[in-house]
Amino acid sequence: MIKIIKVRGASMAPTLASGDYLICTKARALRPGFVVVATHPKYGMIVKRVKSVARDSIALEGDSHESTAPEDIGAVSIGLVSHRARWAVTPKGFKRL
Amino acid sequence: MxxxxxxxxxxxIDTADAHCDIPCGIYDPRIVTYYAVSALRQIDILLSLKDKGLSETGFAMQVARNTAKKEEMAEKCKHETRIIWGDFMKPGNQDDMAKAHELAHGIMLAGSAVRQDLHREDGEKLVDLTNQFAEMFWASKGVKTKKVKTPYAPGVEVVEPDL
Structure with a gap:
């Protein structure tokens, strides 16, 4: 099932800009480097890159150096990761993630 | 395209945040003021509808649309205030925490008043409080501010950083 999600904010710059659209599929077999959408217990729906994967949880980080360290985001349960972003639709065109 | x-x-379309709720250090109260001004604009539009000669159906539709937008703008004003208040304003960033609490709480109440009823003075109060909030924010960063009149309706004064 494909889902479109809009990005708000700049912590994934330069990969993603605020206002870009993500074309996502269901999150399965997560690996470091994947761009994912998760429902964080404190921060709500966020888009981040997978930094590392443990058995039941993952660590997330932003691409921008101004994004918070993964330690501050904390381990996120894999069950809370809903989608993997495959493509970004930007005002300039497509971008494969 | x-x-x-x-x-x-x-x-x-759902929105996923990639911003300062996970602190990236980007805080700007202009968005708070923006939503306050937008809420005031919706109040003005609603108050002017009865003079527009709309059909009963047209009137009802416009009231519904602008009321929904008024409430949305007021709620967003409160939301953005909470982010700056909760994530940025803390000892070390903000000298006068008592004033920060008072102003943020005032915006919560004024924003709710804008949502609940249709009085222009409630919208004006919300804009005024967000201006004070912006002045306090920029002062904490050592940035001078200036008041400028919005070049669009409702043409009210808003606080901007004098960069």
């Missing part, structure tokens, strides 16, 4: 096409369906 595709981006522009998808944007037409924004209201039905």
């Amino acid at each position: 595709l981006h522009s096409f998808i944007s037409k369906f924004d209201s039905n």
